[in-house]
Amino acid sequence: MNGKKRSWTGVIAVSVAVALSLTACAPGAGSAPAESSGPVSKDVAGAGDVTLTVWDQNTDEGITDAQEKLNAAFSAKYPNVKIDRVTQSFADLKTTLKLALSGDNPPDVVQANQGYPDMGAFVQGGLIRSLNDYDGLYDWSSYYPESLLKINSFSADGKTWQGDNLYGISQTGEVVGIYYNKKILTQLGVEAPTSLDELEKDMAAAKAAGILPMAYGDIEKSPGIHLFGVVQAAIAGSDAVNKLVTGADGAWTDDASVTAAKTIQDWSSKGYITEGANGVSRDDALAQFEAGQSAFYIVGTWKQAAISEAMGDDAGFTTLIPKGADSPVTTGGEGLAWAVTTGSKHPDVAAAYIDFINNADAAKTFIDENSLPSVIPADYTPKPGLESDVFDTYGKVTSSGGLVPYLDYSTPTFYDTLTSAVQQLTDKQVTPEAFTEILQKDYSGFVGSK
Amino acid sequence: MTVTTRLRSGETRPAGAAPSRARRRRVASLKAFLYVAPALAFSLIFLIVPTLQTAWYSLYDWNGLSVATWAGVQNYIDIVQDEQLRDSFMHVGVLVVFYSFLPIAIALLLTMVISRAHALRGMSFFRTVLFLPQVIASVVIATTWLSIYSPNGLLNTLLRAIGLDSLTRVWLGDFNTALVSVGFVGTWLNVGLCLVLFLSGVGNVQPELFEAARLDGASGLQEFFGITLPALRGQITVALTLTVVSSLKTFDLVYITTRGGPGNSTSVPAFEAYNRAFNSGQVGSAASVAVVLTIGILLITALIGRLQPKDTE
């Protein structure tokens, strides 16, 4: 480098630095779109030709069929509205939704995952709109139990979950529980487990008989949340976990969570769960269970249709009652919330669409497709078998306060922290205590800064 | 580096009024500048300025949606203190060994053995095949190896077929093998490239040199270290640069095959930067990782460049 070039480089560097420092405001200033407000109406037919862009992650069997039916029905009722449906896997939606919402042509209607990582961030960025005014029009407050609405609510600044503003409503109810193979259990001479101890006894029996006790595949990372959630709920109880996730009280290093972690690592050592689960896809694990190669499989009720179709009457569903409690406690809530974006040019039509795919008729459509709606019609008697297992459980846990939220709601980075930590736990890369410390580090950082 | 310019010789001046030479040169200079102006604009707007902005972002905490808060050098401190970030840089170091050192070593070894391969018939066929992995889209390569490494994929099937059942495992899901498995894909990608590179370099060596060495009774090893290796200095530099830089930038492969998992065992800086910027709303931290990665790449490229013999650019 000759001297002449060096001085020129210096000049350029300095001038750029000066230019940048002149724009000394922090990144992101003034980038949030303004929230449009105005009178709301139910009028869809009068809105003229509208194309609603809808982003969802309803890829599960049964649920996606119900969605298609509802979309078709809506378009039939309002011929002036065309639905442009974009479906992705849950993980892909998580990745792309943030970018899409903050773009110039955001979708009109999106399924937003509840909790701080997604919905909280969207509200903070002013990307989805409060639906309180539409609630007044459609009276969702009377249709949904308060607990379900609260999960979909945030404070207006997006900093406090379960605040006063409603941001979406959900179609499906969700309970994470243990599906079991009735034939295998009968063969082993055991009953469906209703407590953690019973589950472990049953799994030991299966193992002794040479049958894989629990199929588990965690390469996609999200099943780890369910595995830990179910075990932790059965030990800690609903009050403790609720307080923990909402940031009200408690620590992840408390005894109950450590015991839960120990239990899971124990299962891994004893060979109760699929070996090398971190490299196995949850689809493969589910296929194993459906083919009758394992006794148990932990997943949510969104798989009801798929399992029902594959196993028919051979499948059952159960949840665990903690010691000293009289009703089951488990992870669950509702499906992702259907929200309206602030960038949508047709909020009225979007709200009407959301109402349509979430109302009592929609609930019937979901039942027809072997899926659990968020509000079970009062007059409906579930078919005996898997459906009654699922529906009855849902009724039980929602009415007795036995639902704890998905653990990844806890902090904006908790999805990544928890999923990767569970992978390390099941592979014995960390001790149970160290596992809980990883969680607590993320959690205390967030709770401390609120 | 210098740009050689050719003076216009034999320039004739038009008869009559003669504008000053200096002015003509200025006009000519301006006209020439116009040739590069669009390219310069592209480079500044889309590459240079955003790179400087990355450095700026790295001084803040920002979730990408609301207003940012000042963080100073905290993000950089985190790179050293935070285990996850630190590990991602370690991992990429491991990848460098697999993407770069291993293929180069293997290719050099082979070149020693088959140093006169270029004279063979059918060499162009081999060259084509060996080079083929380089032109395939990284996403396709990633999905291919995802399938090969799957529990019942090609690798495990082959192992079972030759009776090595005990070696089968879930390659990408096992904490102990995931990173190495990703690295091996890089080895596969680059061995052919290095071999082609070195064979063509050796082909440029005058055969008389080899004849003379043989007449003098030089062993294969002496021949290799005395003639081949020095002749390949240029090619080795190119190979090092290409492979080391590509390994440091690894993103596509990790994104498709493991997303940094299991746990964080295959996390690499490029993936961390992307994930933090666009998924978990930690743009400042992402920017700091990007800055460190870029500086690392530039430093290493400069270092390798020093190996270059002076007569090649």
Add this chain to the structure above:
Amino acid sequence: MKLSLGEKLVTYLVLVIFAAFALVPLLGVVITAVSPSSSTSGFRMPQSIDLGNFVEAWDRGHFAQYIVSSIIVTVTVIVVTTVLSVMAGFAFARLKFFGSNIVFFVLLAGLLLPAEAFIIPLYFNLRSAHVTDSYWALILPQIAQSLAFGIFWMRNQFMSFPGEVIEAARLDGATDLRTLWQIIVPPSIPSIMTMCLLVAMWTWNEFLIPLVMVTQDNLRTAPLGLAFFQGQHATDYSLLAAAGIIIAAPIVVLYFFLQKRFISGMLDGISSR
């Protein structure tokens, strides 16, 4: 130069082994692609050739749309890059101008900078300018990246162009522009074509930039389409293999026809990707 028989054998053996090493995974893909699609079967030799996977991948994966996007982006990038590289390369090689060293240095930086260095702010900048989620968000940054290589390449090419021809043209009164496009470019077409091929390959195969810049499904380029397709059909390896072949095919076909150009181009250039 004569090789002994022993030497020939050893050489062929080594070459065959490593050629096989390179090919086996790719052959595995082809075999998997023509095996019947299923989620649970492992790798096995198919009994019959089943091309259904290609059709299904094409339909279910919307690959027609993705390939159109890829073509639009790639062709535009090639055209603009070529024009600007030829012009700038010529200026650096043959013209004298103020600050040429600095400008060259700046342009060279584009060669060394990884995408990660600039993509984060670039995304937010383009978002503010309402350019994200459009083909421009894919085309413009990739032009910038390709220019670094292109200018370097064309400059080298033009520097080694025989000076006498240029002098002769100038003496005849040709302007610089004329000299460039009518005298220098035509014989340089092979070299320009090599540059185009490499730019085409890098642009077609690019993954990170489309991943960040584009979220609408109909703007996705082929590699991005494959990634999302994989997300939805994670274990259906036959389908994924077929999709992968569809995506990689255009460049691979080009490669087979023009291998010498690809190889010499990549080896002669400095590391850029």
